[in-house]
Amino acid sequence: MPELPEVETMVRGIRSHVEGRKIVHFGKCRCRCRPMAIRPAVSRIQRRVKGIEVLAVKRVAKRIVFSLSSGDCLVFEPRMTGLILLDDPPDRSHLRFEMRFSGRREFNSVWIWDRRGLGTLTLFTAREAEQKLGPTNLGPDALLMTTAQWGECCFRTARPIKVLLLDQKVVGGIGNLYASEILHVATIHPAVPANTLNPRQIKLLSEAVQLVLKEAIKYEGSTLGDGTYRNALNQSGRYQNVHRVYKREGEPCPTCGARSICRIVQAQRSTFYCANCQQNG
Numbered sequence: 001m002p003e004l005p006e007v008e009t010m011v012r013g014i015r016s017h018v019e020g021r022k023i024v025h026f027g028k029c030r031c032r033c034r035p036m037a038i039r040p041a042v043s044r045i046q047r048r049v050k051g052i053e054v055l056a057v058k059r060v061a062k063r064i065v066f067s068l069s070s071g072d073c074l075v076f077e078p079r080m081t082g083l084i085l086l087d088d089p090p091d092r093s094h095l096r097f098e099m100r101f102s103g104r105r106e107f108n109s110v111w112i113w114d115r116r117g118l119g120t121l122t123l124f125t126a127r128e129a130e131q132k133l134g135p136t137n138l139g140p141d142a143l144l145m146t147t148a149q150w151g152e153c154c155f156r157t158a159r160p161i162k163v164l165l166l167d168q169k170v171v172g173g174i175g176n177l178y179a180s181e182i183l184h185v186a187t188i189h190p191a192v193p194a195n196t197l198n199p200r201q202i203k204l205l206s207e208a209v210q211l212v213l214k215e216a217i218k219y220e221g222s223t224l225g226d227g228t229y230r231n232a233l234n235q236s237g238r239y240q241n242v243h244r245v246y247k248r249e250g251e252p253c254p255t256c257g258a259r260s261i262c263r264i265v266q267a268q269r270s271t272f273y274c275a276n277c278q279q280n281g
C-alpha cells in the first residue's frame with residue numbers, strides 16, 4: 001500500500017497544479033521521526049531543481065515521477081505510508097519535504113508526508129531514470145498489459161499466480177490488496193501455478209485486472225483501517241467499501257454467498273479468496 005490505484009489518484013490530484021510551473025524552492029521539513037531515504041543529498045537536489053520547470057507528472061508502476069525541463073526526473077516512491085499532498089497534511093509532524101512553485105495560484109506547494117518514513121525520494125538524471133524505471137527493473141504497467149502479454153508471462157513460470165502478480169519485474173503496479181481482489185473477480189485460485197492457466201482463464205485474469213484497477217481508480221483508491229492513505233486533498237479513498245475479499249475473512253463471499261472468505265499466507269503475505277468460486281487450486 002499504496003498500489004497502482006492510489007498512486008494514480010495522487011498523480012491525478014496534483015497534475016494540473018504542478019505541470020508547467022517552475023520550482024522556486026525545495027526543502028526538508030522539520031521532522032523528528034526516522035528520516036526518509038533521499039538521494040542525492042538535499043542540498044544537491046536544491047541546486048539541480050531550483051528555477052527548473054516541471055514538464056509532466058506521471059505514474060510509473062507505484063511511483064510518482066516529475067519530469068523536469070532539465071532532463072532530470074524526481075521520483076517519489078510512497079512504499080508503505082507515503083503521501084503527496086496539496087493541502088493540509090494528516091498531521092504536521094510527519095511532513096518530510098516541500099516543493100514550492102512560482103506564481104500565485106490556489107495551491108503553490110506539494111508536500112511529501114510519510115508516517116513510517118519508508119518511502120524514497122530520488123533525483124535521477126534522464127539516463128539513470130531510463131535505467132531504473134526501464135524494463136530490466138520494471139515490467140509493463142498493469143493497465144497496459146494485453147491478454148497476450150498475460151499469456152506469455154504466465155506460461156513462463158510455475159510460481160503461484162498470486163505471487164506472480166506481485167512481482168514488479170513481471171508487471172508493474174499490483175500489490176497485495178488488489179492481487180486478491182483481481183483473482184476473486186477472475187475466479188482463479190491464488191495458489192494455482194501460473195503456467196497451468198488455460199486461455200479462458202488468462203482472458204478472465206486480463207479482464208479482471210482492468211476491471212478492478214479501473215474501478216479502484218474511480219473510487220480514488222482504498223483507505224484501510226489505519227487510515228493512512230489519502231488523496232492529494234487529504235481525503236480518504238472509497239474503494240475499501242466495495243472490497244470483495246481483502247480482509248473480509250469469515251464474511252460470506254459476495255459472489256456465491258455459499259462460503260465464507262478464507263485467508264492463506266503466500267510468500268509471507270496474506271491472500272484472501274473464496275474456496276467455492278476459486279476452485280482450481
Ligand SMILES: [Zn+2]
Nearest residue numbers: 253256274277
Ligand atoms: Zn464465492
